[in-house]
Amino acid sequence: MAPVKVFGSAAFTNVARVLVCLEEVGAEYEIVDVDFHAREHKGPDHLARNPFGQVPAFQDGDLTLFQSRAISRYVLRKHRTDEVNLLREGDPRESALVDVWLDVEALSFDPAMHSVFYQHRVAPVLGGTPDEKIIGESVEKLRKVLDVYEARLSKHRYLAGDFPSLVDLSHFPETHYFMGMPYAAVFDAYPRVRAWLEELFDRPAVKKVISLMAKDFN
Amino acid sequence: MAPVKVFGSAAFTNVARVLVCLEEVGAEYEIVDVDFHAREHKGPDHLARNPFGQVPAFQDGDLTLFQSRAISRYVLRKHRTDEVNLLREGDPRESALVDVWLDVEALSFDPAMHSVFYQHRVAPVLGGTPDEKIIGESVEKLRKVLDVYEARLSKHRYLAGDFPSLVDLSHFPETHYFMGMPYAAVFDAYPRVRAWLEELFDRPAVKKVISLMAKDFN
Incomplete structure (x- = not known):
């Protein structure tokens, strides 16, 4: 094949x-x-x-x-x-929870992260300057998502439940870049999110x- | 039950x-x-x-x-x-195409439509005025999506393929409101999109x- x-x-x-x-x-x-x-x-x-x-x-x-x-x-x-x-197919409840939290990642987490990345890393390359107002608003949106994640991860080991899934994996690429930017400290206030990310970044597939x-x- | x-x-x-x-x-x-x-x-x-x-x-x-x-x-x-x-589960190809085009709806079509709706209908209710620059940019983004839809619908009867799916249904709520706004004329340039919408809005579930x-x- x-x-x-x-x-x-x-x-x-x-x-x-x-x-x-x-x-x-x-x-x-x-x-x-x-x-x-x-x-x-x-x-x-x-x-x-x-x-x-x-x-x-x-x-x-x-x-x-x-x-x-x-x-x-x-x-x-x-x-x-x-x-x-990693989609929990065959289990109607668990697969529905994968769908729920993947939509949160796609529609809330990713746009906030990407907006900061764009302003900080892409805009200067294109000859512009980072728009600090947009960065500030995006970091605020990110905080609102992380508030929800911290509460969720106090009840479950992973975002969709007590099993790793596409949801967790899907968070790693934007987070990887974000952690190299000066705004990374926003994560300091979220110990459960940090522990979850630590485990995520320890997966061999993610390292590769x-x-x-x-x-x-x- | x-x-x-x-x-x-x-x-x-x-x-x-x-x-x-x-x-x-x-x-x-x-x-x-x-x-x-x-x-x-x-x-x-x-x-x-x-x-x-x-x-x-x-x-x-x-x-x-x-x-x-x-x-x-x-x-x-x-x-x-x-x-x-309507998810085409059990058919790996068709269900994958449902996933592809549902993500287009969620990440490209819906944000453009919703941004126009927000400026035109919500901002005035909140005591503001519509931001014509944002409306113009959003209509441009919508046009780019409709260009792709028109080409897609010249090959297939529905967006995901030759079968109705969640993809089509998912487009109706924002489109319903958009068609009552002065920007609806943007659809005039897309005859296949219009025919597809006509069929969509004729479904009993949509009418209900x-x-x-x-x-x-x-």
Whole structure:
């Protein structure tokens, strides 16, 4: 069976999300670089894979997908075993809780984190200056999410419940970058969140993808 | 079996999303109002159901959920039959495409639509004036999504493929309000999108929920 293909560099958080799922299930994969400087992401080949001209795109035989969380679901579903079931499929309650907290990550956690990252790291590269007002508002939004996470993690070991899932994995790429920014201290007020992150960053799959992210961030 | 409970008024688009799924599968349900004027949404009972103090929340026996798309997935999974399988579970390719396009709706379509709705309808109620710059930018973002939808719908009858799914249903609440605003003309340039919406708004479940939305919008 030919390995699946992931289009886009590991340095992109949405690509890293897919890679960590592939690593968790031990799937063979190939990373295919998309050359943004040559505007390959807006070329016909890539647009056929991702009509928004973004990364990642994903190919498994003649099936092409985009959207990092949808790809992640596909990978985890395909390689599900009794031991590795990171969507909790087959259990209606647990899989519903995975869906709930994955939506929290996608719709609340990620936008707040990404907004800070964009202002602090991307805006200067594009010749602008970080908008401190946007950063402040985004950090406030992040705090509101972390308040909820701290309470949740006082009752359960992981966000969706007492089992690791795609929800936890999905948090690592943005958090990894955030922890290298001066705003990381916002996490100091959340001991349970910090313990949860420590365990998350100790997973071999996460360590592996972080090494790929560093390699690509040149 | 006691009917499931949906907390929040049908007038909220995220509540309407859940209701249309319940209507599609013919499930019994009870709508429980949450009194925002009395700040019931920030009270302990509601926060136990939705820790962000938002609507909807959902209860099925002793299972409590929030996040409208997660609740919708739960409802459609629970009531799945061979005839009504709006997540396409059991088919790895089709269910993956449902996931892809639901993420497009949640992360690209809905934020653009909601931003226009907020500026045009909510800001004045809160004593402000609509920010025309934000409206203009949001309409531009919407156009980019509709460009992709028009191309997609030239190949398939529905967004996820040649089958109706949660993806289509999930678009109706925001679109319903948008069509009553002066910016609705943006859809004129997209004949296939219009035909798709026409079919969507003709579904009995959608008509039923629209009647509930109108009743509650007082």
